[in-house]
Amino acid sequence: MTETAPENHVQFRFRDDAQVSDPAVTVDAFLGQTNAAAVRIEPGDDARQLLPHLDRIALVEVNFPAFTDGRGYSAARLLREEGYQGELRAVGDVLIDQLSHMKRCGFDAFAPDAPLNEEDAQAAFNRWPEVYQSAADDRQPIWALRHKG
Amino acid sequence: MYQYDQYDQAMVDARVAEFRDQCRRRLEGHLTEDQFKPLRLMNGLYLQLHAYMLRVAVPYGTLNSRQMHMLADIADKYDRGYGHFTTRQNIQYNWIKLEDAADILADLSKVEMHAIQTSGNCIRNISSDHFSGAAADEVIDPRPYAELMRQWSSFHPEFSYLPRKFKFCVIASEKDRAAMRLHDIGIRILKNEKGEVGARFHVGGGMGRTPMISPVIRDFVPVDQLITYAEACLRVYNRYGRRDNKYKARIKILVHELGKEEYTRQVEEEFQHLLDQGVEPPYAELERIKAYFADPAFEEGLSDDLDLSDPDFALWVKTNTNPHKQAGYVSAVISLKPVGGIPGDATAEQMHLIADLAKDYSFDELRVMHTQNIGLPHVKKADLYAIWQKLDAAGLGTANLDQIGDMIACPGLDYCSLANARSIPVAQKISQRFDKNGKSAALGELKLKISGCINACGHHHAGHIGILGVDRKGKENYQLSFGGSEGEDTSLAKITGPGFDEDGVVDAVDKATDVYLRERQDGERFLDTYRRIGMAPFKEALYD
Numbered sequence: 001m002t003e004t005a006p007e008n009h010v011q012f013r014f015r016d017d018a019q020v021s022d023p024a025v026t027v028d029a030f031l032g033q034t035n036a037a038a039v040r041i042e043p044g045d046d047a048r049q050l051l052p053h054l055d056r057i058a059l060v061e062v063n064f065p066a067f068t069d070g071r072g073y074s075a076a077r078l079l080r081e082e083g084y085q086g087e088l089r090a091v092g093d094v095l096i097d098q099l100s101h102m103k104r105c106g107f108d109a110f111a112p113d114a115p116l117n118e119e120d121a122q123a124a125f126n127r128w129p130e131v132y133q134s135a136a137d138d139r140q141p142i143w144a145l146r147h148k149g
Numbered sequence: 150m151y152q153y154d155q156y157d158q159a160m161v162d163a164r165v166a167e168f169r170d171q172c173r174r175r176l177e178g179h180l181t182e183d184q185f186k187p188l189r190l191m192n193g194l195y196l197q198l199h200a201y202m203l204r205v206a207v208p209y210g211t212l213n214s215r216q217m218h219m220l221a222d223i224a225d226k227y228d229r230g231y232g233h234f235t236t237r238q239n240i241q242y243n244w245i246k247l248e249d250a251a252d253i254l255a256d257l258s259k260v261e262m263h264a265i266q267t268s269g270n271c272i273r274n275i276s277s278d279h280f281s282g283a284a285a286d287e288v289i290d291p292r293p294y295a296e297l298m299r300q301w302s303s304f305h306p307e308f309s310y311l312p313r314k315f316k317f318c319v320i321a322s323e324k325d326r327a328a329m330r331l332h333d334i335g336i337r338i339l340k341n342e343k344g345e346v347g348a349r350f351h352v353g354g355g356m357g358r359t360p361m362i363s364p365v366i367r368d369f370v371p372v373d374q375l376i377t378y379a380e381a382c383l384r385v386y387n388r389y390g391r392r393d394n395k396y397k398a399r400i401k402i403l404v405h406e407l408g409k410e411e412y413t414r415q416v417e418e419e420f421q422h423l424l425d426q427g428v429e430p431p432y433a434e435l436e437r438i439k440a441y442f443a444d445p446a447f448e449e450g451l452s453d454d455l456d457l458s459d460p461d462f463a464l465w466v467k468t469n470t471n472p473h474k475q476a477g478y479v480s481a482v483i484s485l486k487p488v489g490g491i492p493g494d495a496t497a498e499q500m501h502l503i504a505d506l507a508k509d510y511s512f513d514e515l516r517v518m519h520t521q522n523i524g525l526p527h528v529k530k531a532d533l534y535a536i537w538q539k540l541d542a543a544g545l546g547t548a549n550l551d552q553i554g555d556m557i558a559c560p561g562l563d564y565c566s567l568a569n570a571r572s573i574p575v576a577q578k579i580s581q582r583f584d585k586n587g588k589s590a591a592l593g594e595l596k597l598k599i600s601g602c603i604n605a606c607g608h609h610h611a612g613h614i615g616i617l618g619v620d621r622k623g624k625e626n627y628q629l630s631f632g633g634s635e636g637e638d639t640s641l642a643k644i645t646g647p648g649f650d651e652d653g654v655v656d657a658v659d660k661a662t663d664v665y666l667r668e669r670q671d672g673e674r675f676l677d678t679y680r681r682i683g684m685a686p687f688k689e690a691l692y693d
């Protein structure tokens with residue numbers, strides 16, 4: 001492993017706490033040691049391996065080597081469903097048109113390989129007036145709005 | 150039928166705005182073609198041999214006259230005056246310009262239509278029984294369940310970048326009119342011994358280069374857990390489905406490689422977990438949707454008698470209608486397979502006429518059928534003669550439902566960039582041959598299906614007779630197969646032997662039907678005879 005992995009530039013962050021700057025280690029490395037607080041999930045990793053350790057993790061990076069590989073969405077949502085509260089950062093081939101889905105799956109920080117146009121990104125985050133499904137964010141699905149009260 | 154409320158409309162409108170914005174960013178160079186492609190596909194836009202092709206969704210095949218009129222107007226305004234109805238109960242336009250695409254979507258949204266997720270590696274338009282809500286043999290109308298799933302699967306945040314496309318089918322009778330077990334997930338809504346409604350899940354079917362019939366993985370999912378169970382099925386697929394090889398990426402391969410038991414075990418585990426996550430819409434939501442699918446105001450006590458003194462009309466009634474649950478009514482089928490025509494094509498004029506007939510005679514409802522025909526689901530028997538006369542005058546009165554002339558054919562090399570061979574001319578020649586030799590009626594039910602390449606859009610694996618176009622040393626060649634079925638007796642066709650050229654395959658089909666006529670026993674269809682006597686007698690006739 002090279003120690004000079006480029007520092008991810010977090011372009012969007014939806015958290016109030018301080019950004020975690022620990023370097024993220026691989027899932028294998030994480031499971032083999034006890035003190036790392038930041039871990040990086042690759043598409044082929046099974047996020048469920050982290051479940052016993054969620055309380056000591058401050059940052060999970062989910063890597064998208066190619067935006068068309070959607071495994072990271074399931075990994076993220078599952079971590080949130082299991083109660084993970086730390087930072088969940090999408091890194092890699094993160095593009096405008098995937099931002100809103102990622103946010104719905106529980107990502108709260110975004111570190112794209114190439115910086116995104118700010119205006120287009122804000123439009124993308126605000127794209128959907130409502131949502132059809134319940135997911136890992138706190139948005140009320142349309143079916144809940146239809147039947148509230 | 151279902152109607153949008155302000156939420157549904159807002160979602161479709163947001164999608165149109167999003168797509169407009171994506172087109173702008175593409176044109177300004179902020180999106181590469183590689184980045185843009187999956188986005189345009191998720192809006193139904195393919196790049197074909199000659200132009201862009203737009204695939205418009207017709208959820209579970211149901212539409213009203215206003216929508217059909219709009220489809221006709223789009224054909225006139227943006228295409229060359231016609232459209233192609235497909236085996237996935239959708240419509241495709243073959244001559245679209247990229248710069249018009251967002252405007253077309255905006256026009257569609259005015260009549261509660263869209264092209265959302267009609268392509269791409271996401272959950273596609275959900276197909277269903279084309280006689281839903283009408284068929285005498287159904288347990289319950291499956292469309293409310295399909296609509297519930299349409300909403301759940303639209304813009305799904307977790308499942309928009311799956312390993313491969315994903316097709317659901319929902320039916321609710323024992324008879325399968327929708328090739329349910331050849332979908333990624335086939336759901337049959339049924340009642341258990343206690344009379345409770347639930348869903349039987351078949352997972353891992355599909356056609357393409359590796360056809361598979363889906364196994365049952367759960368006999369009965371209670372209806373108030375339907376979405377949760379589907380979500381579990383998809384999550385296991387998203388996690389493990391292969392991404393290294395696009396030809397092995399469909400869920401059928403995963404279920405096959407993991408084994409049905411292991412796949413099911415993982416789904417059940419995920420399902421248990423998801424039950425606590427509150428992903429299931431309340432029962433009240435299903436009830437809300439169901440109200441839209443209430444029976445139309447059928448007249449009670451109508452007679453089932455019909456004056457069949459006109460022999461042409463009598464023939465049409467015999468072949469092109471399906472029994473209705475309400476006395477005095479039938480479902481009538483408008484064949485889009487005139488002799489020598491292009492299967493599934495309809496002109497704008499024909500679409501307008503069909504829309505008017507729906508308005509006047511079928512409670513304003515139409516169905517797009519996977520057989521590439523159009524259904525009028527709720528027709529009074531007393532009105533049939535008037536309907537037939539109008540259809541006949543417009544060239545839409547062909548009486549050939551489920552016969553050899555009612556074949557399915559994909560667009561093939563005339564349009565499709567993936568094709569190895571043309572499908573349409575073969576379909577036309579077979580249709581003309583059997584019109585001339587007058588054998589169609591004697592042959593009875595004979596489902597012939599043609600695909601222009603291994604992707605199997607024309608369902609050739611499921612044809613009583615299947616034809617597959619291949620490329621043999623730069624020449625178009627056609628493989629013939631027998632014994633497939635998309636019905637409740639689902640089976641996959643077997644190849645007869647070496648392929649044929651275009652005229653050769655027409656001759657071969659002709660010869661095969663002679664074998665059937667010679668060998669058949671009482672009441673047997675071509676398929677039954679083939680199943681009884683096997684390939685040998687056919688081979689002998691074909692390759693001597």
Ligand code: HEM
Nearest residue numbers: 235236237331355356357358399559560565567604605606
């Ligand atoms: C003209 C452009 C079209 C293209 C580029 C196209 C592309 C494809 C591809 C690549 C597959 C194979 C997918 C796989 O095996 O994973 C496929 C399958 C299929 N397509 Fe098309 N298609 C087109 C038109 C159509 C039309 C017109 C229909 C309906 C008549 C259709 C219906 C289907 C069906 C039913 C399948 C089989 C589904 C399955 O494997 O489960 N497609 N298509």
Ligand code: SF4
Nearest residue numbers: 559565568601602606
């Ligand atoms: S079967 Fe092949 S040729 Fe026919 S439409 Fe599908 S991809 Fe095109």
